[in-house]
Amino acid sequence: xxxxxxxxxxxxxxxxxxxxxxxxxxxxxxxxxxxxxxxxxxxxxxxxxxxxxxxxxxxxxxxxxxxxxxxxxxxxxxxxxxxxxxxxxxxxxxxxxxxxxxxxxxxxxxxxxxxxxxxxxxxxxxxxxxxxxxxxxxxxxxxxxxxxxxxxxxxxxxxxxxxxxxxxxxxxxxxxxxxxxxxxxxxxxxxxxxxxxxxxxxxxxxxxxxxxxxxxxxxxxxxxxxxxxxxxxxxxxxxxxxxxxxxxxxxxxxxxxxxxxxxxxxxxxxxxxxxxxxxxxxxxxxxxxxxxxxxxxxxxxxxxxxxxxxxxxxxxxxxxxxxxxxxxxxxxxxxxxxxxxxxxxxxxxxxxxxxxxxxxxxxxxxxxxxxxxxxxxxxxxxxxxxxxxxxxxxxxxxxxxxxxxxxxxxxxxxxxxxxxxxxxxxxxxxxxxxxxxxxxxxxxxxxxxxxxxxxxxxxxxxxxxxxxxxxxxxxxxxxxxxxxxxxxxxxxxxxxxxxxxxxxxxxxxxxxxxxxxxxxxxxxxxxxxxxxxxxxxxxxxxxxxxxxxxxxxxxxxxxxxxxxxxxxxxxxxxxxxxxxxxxxxxxxxxxxxxxxxxxxxxxxxxxxxxxxxxxxxxxxxxxxxxxxxxxxxxxxxxxxxxxxxxxxxxxxxxxxxxxxxxxxxxxxxxxxxxxxxxxxxxxxxxxxxxxxxxx
Amino acid sequence: xxxxxxxxxxxxxxxxxxxxxxxxxxxxxxxxxxxxxxxxxxxxxxxxxxxxxxxxxxxxxxxxxxxxxxxxxxxxxxxxxxxxxxxxxxxxxxxxxxxxxxxxxxxxxxxxxxxxxxxxxxxxxxxxxxxxxxxxxxxxxxxxxxxxxxxxxxxxxxxxxxxxxxxxxxxxxxxxxxxxxxxxxxxxxxxxxxxxxxxxxxxxxxxxxxxxxxxxxxxxxxxxxxxxxxx
Numbered sequence: 074x075x076x077x078x079x080x081x082x083x084x085x086x087x088x089x090x091x092x093x094x095x096x097x098x099x100x101x102x103x104x105x106x107x108x109x110x111x112x113x114x115x116x117x118x119x120x121x122x123x124x125x126x127x128x129x130x131x132x133x134x135x136x137x138x139x140x141x142x143x144x145x146x147x148x149x150x151x152x153x154x155x156x157x158x159x160x161x162x163x164x165x166x167x168x169x170x171x172x173x174x175x176x177x178x179x180x181x182x183x184x185x186x187x188x189x190x191x192x193x194x195x196x197x198x199x200x201x202x203x204x205x206x207x208x209x210x211x212x213x214x215x216x217x218x219x220x221x222x223x224x225x226x227x228x229x230x231x232x233x234x235x236x237x238x239x240x241x242x243x244x245x246x247x248x249x250x251x252x253x254x255x256x257x258x259x260x261x262x263x264x265x266x267x268x269x270x271x272x273x274x275x276x277x278x279x280x281x282x283x284x285x286x287x288x289x290x291x292x293x294x295x296x297x298x299x300x301x302x303x304x305x306x307x308x309x310x311x312x313x314x315x316x317x318x319x320x321x322x323x324x325x326x327x328x329x330x331x332x333x334x335x336x337x338x339x340x341x342x343x344x345x346x347x348x349x350x351x352x353x354x355x356x357x358x359x360x361x362x363x364x365x366x367x368x369x370x371x372x373x374x375x376x377x378x379x380x381x382x383x384x385x386x387x388x389x390x391x392x393x394x395x396x397x398x399x400x401x402x403x404x405x406x407x408x409x410x411x412x413x414x415x416x417x418x419x420x421x422x423x424x425x426x427x428x429x430x431x432x433x434x435x436x437x438x439x440x441x442x443x444x445x446x447x448x449x450x451x452x453x454x455x456x457x458x459x460x461x462x463x464x465x466x467x468x469x470x471x472x473x474x475x476x477x478x479x480x481x482x483x484x485x486x487x488x489x490x491x492x493x494x495x496x497x498x499x500x501x502x503x504x505x506x507x508x509x510x511x512x513x514x515x516x517x518x519x520x521x522x523x524x525x526x527x528x529x530x531x532x533x534x535x536x537x538x539x540x541x542x543x544x545x546x547x548x549x550x551x552x553x554x555x556x557x558x559x560x561x562x563x564x565x566x567x568x569x570x571x572x573x574x575x576x577x578x579x580x581x582x583x584x585x586x587x588x589x590x591x592x593x594x595x596x597x598x599x600x601x602x603x604x605x606x607x608x609x610x611x612x613x614x615x616x617x618x619x620x621x622x623x624x625x626x627x628x629x630x631x632x633x634x635x636x637x638x639x640x641x642x643x644x645x646x647x648x649x650x651x652x653x654x655x656x657x658x659x660x661x662x663x664x665x666x667x668x669x670x671x672x673x674x675x676x677x678x679x680x681x682x683x684x685x686x687x688x689x690x691x692x693x694x695x696x697x698x699x700x701x702x703x704x705x706x707x708x709x710x711x712x713x714x715x716x717x718x719x720x721x722x723x724x725x726x727x728x729x730x731x732x733x734x735x736x737x738x739x740x741x742x743x744x745x746x747x748x749x750x751x752x753x754x755x756x757x758x759x760x761x762x763x764x765x766x767x768x
Numbered sequence: 769x770x771x772x773x774x775x776x777x778x779x780x781x782x783x784x785x786x787x788x789x790x791x792x793x794x795x796x797x798x799x800x801x802x803x804x805x806x807x808x809x810x811x812x813x814x815x816x817x818x819x820x821x822x823x824x825x826x827x828x829x830x831x832x833x834x835x836x837x838x839x840x841x842x843x844x845x846x847x848x849x850x851x852x853x854x855x856x857x858x859x860x861x862x863x864x865x866x867x868x869x870x871x872x873x874x875x876x877x878x879x880x881x882x883x884x885x886x887x888x889x890x891x892x893x894x895x896x897x898x899x900x901x902x903x904x905x906x907x908x909x910x911x912x913x914x915x916x917x918x919x920x921x922x923x924x925x926x927x928x929x930x931x932x933x934x935x936x937x938x939x940x941x942x943x944x945x946x947x948x949x950x951x952x953x954x955x956x957x958x959x960x961x962x963x964x965x966x967x968x969x970x971x972x973x974x975x976x977x978x979x980x981x982x983x984x985x986x987x988x989x990x991x992x993x994x995x996x997x998x999x
Contacts, residue, residue, distance in 0.1 A: 085956075101777075135775075223873055227831060227872050227873060228872070230831070230834070599916065682880075683882075685884065685887055685889035686890070686891045687891075689887055689888070689890040689891045689892050690892065693891065693893070694891075695893040698863060698864065699866065699867055699888075699892060699894070700832070700836070700863065700867070700868065701832030701835075701836070701869070701870065702832075702867070702868075702869050702870070703831060703832050703866035703869075703870035703871075703872060703947055704870065704871045704872065704875040704876075704880060704884075705872040705875060706875060712832060714863070
């Protein structure tokens, strides 16, 4: 257990893919003595960086799962979650941000603020995460940290302030000048572990003085004492640290550090910044919902002696069983304790309490508020809340985007079939954006997720981790159906010939709901439908929403009101009213002029400006709507809304259009009506499939 | 959207020579800092969008996300004030007919703008009717850029509305009554309108009306909360 919560930091490391966050983490673990040697992400030594514990991650050089790890620096305990950089794994990033108190935003000194950085930054804003920025790769050709600071200000709207300036750049990058102490820092030794302080090189003195003034100007906004000290000419380092800390925690200031993790330059000052400027758990406001008070929002205390509230934010399968990562918000957990899952009300016993270090683990007897730990053998879903029984709280649910793409998976043999079932069972528990279902008509298994790469990775994992060989179909878009106008129904379900009779009449209307996916309104008066059958009516309508009558996709955004009906003393039953509702739905649905909706993605393409025209044309050809184009130096970022159905294979198109110099990200934006020509095509395909199924 | 046209800031042009700026021409909205230049300019943009014209908003200071949020906030106000019922359809119309071009960190020049407009016309068949240019520093910009903008207006057959910042401490006014920073450029602009504050609210005055000489006191009062004309 962390002795003093003030000395605890829960941080994430988030960035654009290839900005070097895994390398940065590896160096942090080395300097904090959690590992004895450093390896690279795409390790020539065949070992790979510590945080990329899955084989697949090592092979592709990208981080897929957020492996948690723990280290210590300057008497502080630091929990680090390494988050994936590819937008298809956004739920991993979102989960990490939900449980973390702050983050290091890693940016590439050459690439700068790229489209993925914008997405990640948007997510950080959603969870109000304070951050420090680290401009990495200053040793690379074309490195320009000043340009990146400008982009942080202009493109991400950060009040970014340099805490250091570089000594040399690109091949000459040899150290940094600390603008707080006004000293040059060099990183010596085989892995930069020996910090040598020196005087500022004379040719950089003017620049350092100017940048320090900018720092003091920015920091003094958060401290009257510093402002006075500036006027008096008596600025002390401690005053600057305090002011920068205040600005950072309030998310009104982003201190910026520079370096090259790969060349072992500038990492230790970032660790100092984590302890100096980022918040401890009590400095961050966390809330839960009190289930006993109609989900009233309540603030959590960060007190280890208060009743326990903790969140299972990640599940991972290991060779020893399921590992559940928990963030403790208040209270504490000890080995042998009984915990209650507030969703299922099931009790579990804490067998082993683990502190994770990438894929290695350390048993601990007890953990308290603010800590991130792992438990073995807990049956739960990601997002479940665990308490000790004294409080009936649930943590605010994690924002879970709807899956937008699906794929049929067909096991190649019986063994693969069994293994695939095991794998899918595991994946849906681990990742709420990944879903699996069996199509009742075709009997095929369909997996759904957030993008092509998201599903591709799970198919690979089925093969590698579970030995399930599968064939996959063509990706399918998750269409939806919705009604476009109000329609009335008045339906009698009557079956009174022979045996027990069935009778129920349901009358009312359906109309577009606007926001919510389904609303049921009971306006029945005078008991014409007895209260005990109302839920059956609701159930009957809900069963119809699973499969619309246009193309067989779920129906959303519908409000159904029942205002009249009739029952029979003997022949009315729950079953009869379920059937009556189904009949009523069928009666009104087509009258309500249903339409087909398709997922629209917000696509952001970044390319050298000379390709703007080509990129715009390629989006236009995909039924995309260009929203904006921003010129920044030699780069252009184009934002557009494009139907997901048109985005398959876009990565390849974009590569060939721009000589591989552009990149794009996309995230779900909304559902929108498909054009009529496509609606007709979809209806025809559905009819054809239904005909073949029936034949 | 008839209700909007009754309160649009462009009502100021009702008594003007052509009742509009006209394609190929430049128009300027002048105001002190903080008086609501951007809001008023966006209302002018809505006037065009609600007429189902195509519009390019050119921002020289803000990222597209910020410009979009200005439009969203002002549109939300319009929905309330004008009681717009088909909000979603109108939003879709705005998205369809508006493109934001942002030029960050001094990326703006006429060659680039011309290239970008050509791309819009040729590659995605988006032929704008109006350009809104916000954030151009008139005091620091040479005459040749405005001449170039006028050539672009004529070449693409668009009307171009710009915003210009006036300063309380610079009181220079030319003999035609046009204040700094447009006092040496007014021959390039077909319309000049100015926002000013008065005890009764915000006033929008017409300072130049094409070639017409001796403009009488053409002014309308705007509601300082939404920059719509007060009837």
